[in-house]
Amino acid sequence: MKKIDFNEYTIETDKLPKDSAGYKFIVMSDLHSNSYGIDLHYVNRIVRRVKPDAVLIAGDMFNGIVHDDPSDVLNYLAVLAGHFPVFFALGNHEYRMKLYEDTYGSRFYDIRDYLSEAGVVFLEDETVILDKDGARLALTGVEIDSAFYSKFRKTSMGSGLMEKHLGPADRNIYNILLAHNPEYFHRYAGWGADLTISGHNHGGMIRVPGIGGIFSPKLTLMPEYDWGMYEKDGSMMLVGKGMGAHSVKIRINNRPELIQLKILAKNGL
Numbered sequence: 001m002k003k004i005d006f007n008e009y010t011i012e013t014d015k016l017p018k019d020s021a022g023y024k025f026i027v028m029s030d031l032h033s034n035s036y037g038i039d040l041h042y043v044n045r046i047v048r049r050v051k052p053d054a055v056l057i058a059g060d061m062f063n064g065i066v067h068d069d070p071s072d073v074l075n076y077l078a079v080l081a082g083h084f085p086v087f088f089a090l091g092n093h094e095y096r097m098k099l100y101e102d103t104y105g106s107r108f109y110d111i112r113d114y115l116s117e118a119g120v121v122f123l124e125d126e127t128v129i130l131d132k133d134g135a136r137l138a139l140t141g142v143e144i145d146s147a148f149y150s151k152f153r154k155t156s157m158g159s160g161l162m163e164k165h166l167g168p169a170d171r172n173i174y175n176i177l178l179a180h181n182p183e184y185f186h187r188y189a190g191w192g193a194d195l196t197i198s199g200h201n202h203g204g205m206i207r208v209p210g211i212g213g214i215f216s217p218k219l220t221l222m223p224e225y226d227w228g229m230y231e232k233d234g235s236m237m238l239v240g241k242g243m244g245a246h247s248v249k250i251r252i253n254n255r256p257e258l259i260q261l262k263i264l265a266k267n268g269l
Contacts, residue, residue, distance in 0.1 A: 002038045004256040006046055009229060009238060011195060012266040015174040020135035022264035026050060026084075029058035029091065029180070029199030030242025033070050036249055038256050040076045043243075047080065050260055053132060055084050056139070058199045059091020059180035062111060063246050066103065070111060078118035086120045087128070089141030089178035091200065092149040093246070099146060123178060125165045137263065140193075141178040142166060148181055151218045157184045162191035169193070174263065182225035182239045189235035195263070196237040203227045203241030206252040213254070227257075 016022060026047050034040065047055065061077065062070045080086055090098070097108035112122055121128065123141025130137045142165055147155045169175050169192025179188050182198035189196070204213010204226035213226030230237045241257035 002036055002256060004038055004043065004243065004258055005241070006258050006260070008260040008262075010262040010264060011236060012264050013174050013194065014266045015172075015194065016135045016137075016263070016265040018265050018267060020133065020265045022135065022262060023053050023130070023132060023137060024050065025261045025263070026052040026055045027058065027197055027238065027240055027259035027261050028055065028061075028243055029240050030060045030202060030244055031062075031073055032060060032093070032242075032244040032246040033063045033068050034072050034244060035063060035068075035246060036244035036251070036256065038243060040072065043258055044076070044080070046258060048083070052084055052260070054130070055080060055086045056176070056178060056197060056261075057086065057088040058178050058197045058240065059089055060093045060199060060242070061088070061091070062093055062097070064093035064096035064104070065246070070107075074111065074114055077115055077120055081115070081119035087123055087139055087141070087178070088115070088120050089123045089180065090143050091180040092146065095143060095146060127166065129173075135265070136173055138170060138173045138175045139178070140166060140169075140175065142188075144179070144181060144184070148184065149218065152220065154183060154220075157187050159187070159190065162187055166191065176263075182230075182237060183223075185225060185230065185232055185235075185237045188237070189232045193235055193237075196235070197261075198225070198237060198239045199242045201226050201239065201242075202245060202251065203254045203257070205245075205248075205250050205254065207254040209253070
């Protein structure tokens, strides 16, 4: 079984009441039906130890491959949802299964129905409000079109597309946006995301010290947002390295990653 990194991030905001204890989340993405082979029992021990307020999934937990077997990840997420709230935004692999029923049949809907029955909440261009002792957050999942995942090139995203998908953001509340592809950070920030959580780039697959990630899954060199925390005009974006790989299972100097994220009140408790 492959080893994983467990990394922690903390963000402070004045949009939470100062007497709030804040929120603690587990963030995961890009498990890709665990075809890379990490120890999900070990992952579960970490999650159970952290005792998060919720688990946030930024997409690609499954593979958009015709003969893929999703059963291990299905069972794991169903068990996880029995202990913690789990929110799931689609990645390009889930979106592909949803879009091309002629190829995948009902696979996406079977996955969604099974996990929804277990308690997983899918956010497909949807927002939910989290309320913990009066500290409120807006959690949104955006579902962008397959054109925005085209290989070798970046498709331009119009300035009004986020509003078309999601409507306007309520800027009086702290907005967390689950958006699988980090390339469009400027549009997410412009929409009103205080924090965007992304994956997709697998940490750049091959990481070189002092340089960073070398390839994106789109096979572009030196992706701008490969891993870590970024800031633009007061908006933050957390890009996870992901927990696996799919067709080309290459991760060099780049362990799979599970993330703990804390959102705390600025100058609070």
